[in-house]
Amino acid sequence: MRGVVFRGLEELAIETIGMQEWDELLETYAPQGRVYVSPTAYPDEELFALAQGVASKLDKPLTEVLAIFGQSLFGFLAKKHVGISSKFSSFEELVVSIDSVIHMEVKKLYDEPNLPSITTTIENDKTIILKYKSNRKLCFCAEGLLHGAAQHYNRVLRIEHPQCMHEGADHCVLILHLD
Numbered sequence: 001m002r003g004v005v006f007r008g009l010e011e012l013a014i015e016t017i018g019m020q021e022w023d024e025l026l027e028t029y030a031p032q033g034r035v036y037v038s039p040t041a042y043p044d045e046e047l048f049a050l051a052q053g054v055a056s057k058l059d060k061p062l063t064e065v066l067a068i069f070g071q072s073l074f075g076f077l078a079k080k081h082v083g084i085s086s087k088f089s090s091f092e093e094l095v096v097s098i099d100s101v102i103h104m105e106v107k108k109l110y111d112e113p114n115l116p117s118i119t120t121t122i123e124n125d126k127t128i129i130l131k132y133k134s135n136r137k138l139c140f141c142a143e144g145l146l147h148g149a150a151q152h153y154n155r156v157l158r159i160e161h162p163q164c165m166h167e168g169a170d171h172c173v174l175i176l177h178l179d
C-alpha cells in the first residue's frame, strides 16, 4: 500500500491515541527508522499490523477502526489530490466515478498502484448499488471512505452490506441509501 495511506493512518492515530503510542506501534510493527513517503509502496501486512495496533490501543474491533480510518482517509486523499476530488459537484457524481475517473487518475500519478475494482449502478435517486472487489478485502475501509465522501457533500448516508468477501463471497455488495 502507498505511503499516502500510511500517512492517513498516522494522522488518525496521532489524533486518537497520541504520538507516543503511535511511535510505540512503529517500533513494534515497522522496520527501524521507517518514514512513509506518499508515492512509495510499503507492505500491506505493515498497514494491517499498525491498524490492528491502533484498534487494540483504542479497545475497538479492527473493522470499526478501519471504517473510522476510511472516513478520515477520504478527507486526507481529497485534500492531497484536490485536482481529482474537485472534479465532482455531488456525492453521486463522485461515487459513480471512483473506478473510471478517480482511481484511473491515481494510476497516472502512482507507479502500478494496487487498487480495488469498484462498479456502481444507480437504482434510483436515493439508492446506489456498489460492488467492491480486492484481494485486500478492505470493504470496511471502503464504507468509511464513502461516509467521508457523504460528509464532504453534507449528505446523510446509510450503508447496507448484504454480501461480503469476509464471508466467502467473490465480491462485496454495498447498498448506499441517501436521504
Ligand code: HEM
Pocket: 001, 002, 004, 005, 074, 077, 078, 081, 084, 085, 095, 098, 102, 103, 106, 110, 112, 113, 114, 115, 116, 134, 135, 136, 137, 138, 139, 141, 142, 143, 145, 146, 149
Ligand atoms: C468514496 C470514494 C473512494 C472509495 C470508496 C475508495 C476506495 C479505495 C479502497 C478500498 C482502497 C484500498 C485498496 C483496496 O481495497 O484494495 C483505495 C486505495 C487508494 N485510493 Fe481510493 N477510494 C475512494 C476515493 C479516493 C480518492 C478521492 C483518491 C485520491 C484522489 C483515492 C486514491 C487512492 C489511493 C492513492 C489508494 C492507494 C493505492 C495503493 O496503495 O497502491 N481514492 N481506494
